[in-house]
Amino acid sequence: MPAPNPQALDFLLTRRSRPAKTLTTPVPDKATIEKLLKAAARTPDHGKLEPWRFIVLTKPALARLATLVGARGAALGMEEDKIAKAQAQYADAxxxxxxxxxxxxxxxxxxIEQIYSAGAVCLALLNAALAAGWGANWLSGWPSHERDFIRDGLGLADHETVAGLIHIGTETSAPPERPRPDLAAITTWLDK
Known part of the structure; x- marks a missing residue:
């Protein structure tokens, strides 16, 4: 029989992301961030290629990126409310x-397996932060998919993309539970 870890399973069955706009200071220190990254880096990685990496964005970097979001949105002719919403993700973090x-x-x-692994890293980092007692949320948004923004703002190479932005901080309010998938509607059992 397998040796169960009921605490870990209970965490996974009850985990809930915290909306990024409800997160505030304090945020994890460098040693804590490194521990969370270490946990995330234990993600399944076929071939041990490590087809992902991390960029830790502190308040000054996020403020710079918020300004760049405004410039890129204006250059692309986007609506002001769409730009403002994207800017807030960076400016308020x-x-x-x-x-x-x-x-x-x-x-x-x-x-595709390598891209899936990067997505798994996002979830592992999110869960590590939540398990460590922090509030956390996985976001993206149009800037994270806009080539000039990710090149100029984050220094990404042409073959790199943003799998996700994991916001981490102290939660100011616990979110209510939300509806979860109907397992019977999304599960097929094949017995032969």
Whole structure:
């Protein structure tokens, strides 16, 4: 029989992201962030390619990125409310960690598996932060998919993309539970 870890399972069955706009200071210190990154880096990674990396964004970097969001949105002719919403994600944050999908050339490991691994890193980092008692949320938004923004703002290479921005901080209010999927509607059992 397997040795159960009821606390870990209970955490997974009850975990709930905290809206980024409800997060504030204090934020984790460098040693805590490194521990969370270490946990996230234990994500399944076929071929041990490490097709992802992290960029830790502190308040000054987030303020710079908020300004760049405004410039890029204006250059793209976007509506002001869409720009403002995206800017707020950066300007109002105190800490975010960008998980960068950085696929490696491989004859054995398909690129899609490497991209999935980067997504798994996002969830692992989110869960590590929540398990450590922090509030956390996984966001993206149009700037994280806009090539000039991610090149100029984050220094990403042409083959790299943002898998997600994990906002971490102290929660100011616990969110209510939300409806969860109907397992019977999304599960198929194949017995033969």
């Amino acid at each position: 105190d800490l975010a960690i960008a998980v960068i999908s950085a696929p490696k050339r491989s004859e054995k490991i398909p690129q």
